[in-house]
Amino acid sequence: MERAAIVRSLSCTSMACGRYLLSRSCRTSLSSSILFPSTPKPKLSLSPSPTVRHSLQRRRWRFAPSPYLSSRKHFSLLCPRAVASPSIPSSPSSSPSPEFPHVKDKVALELGFEKVSEEFIPECKSKAVLFRHRKTGAEVMSVSNHDENKVFGIVFRTPPKDSTGIPHILEHSVLCGSRKYPLKEPFVELLKGSLHTFLNAFTYPDRTCYPVASTNTKDFYNLVDVYLDAVFFPRCVEDFQTFQQEGWHFELNDPSEDITYKGVVFNEMKGVYSQPDNILGRISQQALYPDTTYGVDSGGDPQVIPKLTFEEFKEFHRKYYHPSNSRIWFYGDDDPNERLRILGEYLDMFDASSAPNESKIEPQKLFSKPVRIIEKYPASEGADLKKQHMVTLNWLLSDKPLDLETELALGFLDHLLLGTPASPLRKILLESGLGDAIVGGGVEDELLQPQFSIGLKGVSEQDIHKVEELVMTTLKKLANEGFDTDAVEASMNTIEFSLRENNTGSFPRGLSLMLRSIGKWIYDMNPFEPLKYEKPLQDLKSRLAKEGSKAVFSPLIEKFILNNPHRVTVEMQPDPEKAAHDEATEKEILQKVKAGMTKEDLEELSQATHDLRLKQETPDPPEALKTVPSLSLQDIPKEPIYVPIEVGDINGVKVLQHDLFTNDVFYTELVFDMSSLKQELLPLVPLFCQSLLEMGTKDLTFVQLNQLIGRKTGGISVYPFTSSVRGKDDPCSHMIVRGKAMAGRAEDLYDLINTIIQDVQFEDQQRFKQFVSQSRARMENRLRGSGHGIAAARMDAKLNTAGWMSEKMGGLSYLEFLRTLEERVDQDWVNISSSLEEIRKSVFSKQGCLINITADGKNLANTEKAVGKFVDLLPTRSPITTTNWSATLPLTNEAIVIPTQVNYVGKAANIYDSGYKLSGSAYVISKYISNTWLWDRVRVSGGAYGGFCDFDTHSGVFSFLSYRDPNLLKTLDVYDGTGDFLRELEMDNDTLTKAIIGTIGDVDSYQLPDAKGYSSMLRYLLGITEEERQRRREEILATSLKDFKEFVDAMEAVKDKGVTVAVASPEDVDAANKERFNFFQVKKAL
């Protein structure tokens, strides 16, 4: 498995985190991001990113989105310390509006639409037209521009009345076959065989979105058609078995056994309800809006889901999945006439309905006095519960939606309060020592009414009130005294930079805009307004200049927070008995159900269980599969995507330059060799990285340093990168300093980086201690939410040195290290501090440094002097002595035990060791195994939220992983059956072609310029040449059934020699160890 991806998956703490590994883009990056351009997300990797806050996880994704996504804010704070300089390509309104193809009124009318309004939107260089479908009233935003990454989305308002999870189950179910595409899961066929750059669906508390994206026009329209047919004519409303599979059902394999609950959403939500952060977010939301649709859980409460009937489910679809209740978005460089033509065909089949009235979201009336809620969450038995309480303060800010300028100002306030480690509210809370980590997402404006939430976790019971007081006094103080001028400037630049850079990572820009627009449009407000940030931004800037920041922000704090009685304080207490209690309650219900059944009922149920499984495991007939439109191999470019690279030398340091259009933004990576670092210092590396950015120098406090970064650059991050290198014993291990700025500020950027790596003082013991506790809390959270990442890292650590290193810096070993370090900081600070200094000395030097730059040609030339100056300032040292890395963990099967209701199960082996020789076909095969065998057995019939495999071509490690899995040994049996699956596999040409095209879709996944330059650098570091990329591509395109058959040996090697790691519940591990005598070595982790 590609190291960086593991590292990233381990470190992802963003709102999207939970399901990250399952995302398509992630699976891509796991297997092929290095070899091919895909989606490197080097975002702060292991170096903890304290600025990423846990939000309330409002959106429930079918798969997890990339962690880059943060479009929930009106400005996406993609880089926590991003900033702008005044030299930003300014006010886009000055540019003349370019001509885009448009729809003549007459043509629109013929197609059944009338134009409501149109505007050129300079902020996104797009012409946007709002149409209304005359017959049904469906609204369509048709956005035209030069972006080849086309986006379509259809959104329905779907407010639930209870917590049965109807919207969520429906979101899953409509993608399980439709009128034109009568197969089990067209969605999966699209995952397998299209060039999509985005394919997903998500459920909000009040709406359900179905977006797709592709750069290939033919592919794009194919995707649109499948989605439209799915939402309007799904088979699930006639097919009870789909409802059972995706929602819930009783499972009874044999009348003599116990009945259990099964269902994809049921299990997914069980996982969600095992995570304290999620529980806290849900309770806070429900308590803030007790009288509205937000007072229930659209995702579904596992205790309530089984109350849902098929009739209610069908009725919900009939009522809300109607054109009159929909909003449709098109974006990109395709022909807007074609968009209306495709839509007209579907929409014309309906008449207007009254759904828009029934789906209206009613606002919550404001409370007259604050409310306090105390709830329990499941904690481990026997764990130290003293410091495990959580508390948040939540405010509903207004009884109606706010205007954009106020919203922007609130967003600003949010950034000032919490946006960076130097932000006062964040800083004071963390420095108070009252808790381990921040909880609550700050200002949230994705729902009808905005809210503000803040609090701490890892708090002891007697300190709960102190946290509340601290929040209130800090806010009062800030309202009275105002903010530091430098802080305001830094926040302003940060926000402006990210608005203009508009770097959505691997997330399509058009989708980010769609979500922004929908955020208002869904409440019948103007869909154009949220796209136009320029005027409110300028207004706010001039108000700040004229009146000063205190006049702008103090009234906001007073009105919306301090004097606002609609405040809900939520306290969460750890309860070691809760998990067992919930489990027992469920068992009891199921026993009652069984007791109430006759012998015939039981036989019938057992028959139904078998029927469902049979249906799930029976492949779709070839005729059905053929209905899903696909491209042909002729549509696929024969060459890999080319990224320009110039390898040069500046003052003795190797420099890679990528001449790409970046709209005047300058991106750079400074790569330092980490191979001379002493082995025992490895676990300190993530904290070292954080210290560099958050400790301050002799002359600058860390607050000043942060503000400086904020004012002058687009952000700086530091993190380790390790990977195996194919054909070599030694791993590749580096520390990467990554930064961006407007090109005119490149020199400032390098100066600041130089300050960070050379002048930062490792002296602040108290801050360091905070870093340790925060990291420990984050790792514990990761263990619960991303156990598959922990399991994957652990297996890798058993199989190769790079994996071992990575695990030391981000896996279970790291967590263990942090736990002892927390105590050591008090006793042994001098030694720790000098170890940090030692890391600096062994890593940062001119020898072994490589510089990577991505910018436009003229900016590349203009900045060479600044690069030269930076290089000259780097310390030099005698020839590098390489440490001999050769460690691995013992090859035992391990169970990492945590309090959970669902497991994460992994098995892996190095298939190069058993003689496998790399061919591009491996990408096709492993993707195919994930999307067919594992999807069907681990997810569909096994009831796990996900199951997939991954092949790290650098190390040769092939691994299987499951996610939120109710099973343990049974899943291992599925993995072991992969060889037989391939052996018996029959495949027609169409299926094979789809598999190949889907793989190319991964390989060619869409990248913004900074990501292209970054991928190219990684290829350079890992020794992957253009010739090799071309050869792999040819091998992918030429993949045949024979290759699948030849892969059997590799799968047998994993079966026979593979090592297993599971992150699982104590009960399941006990049971497994009884069934297979002491199969697992048990490690209690939480």
Ligand SMILES: [Zn+2]
């Ligand atoms: Zn789901």
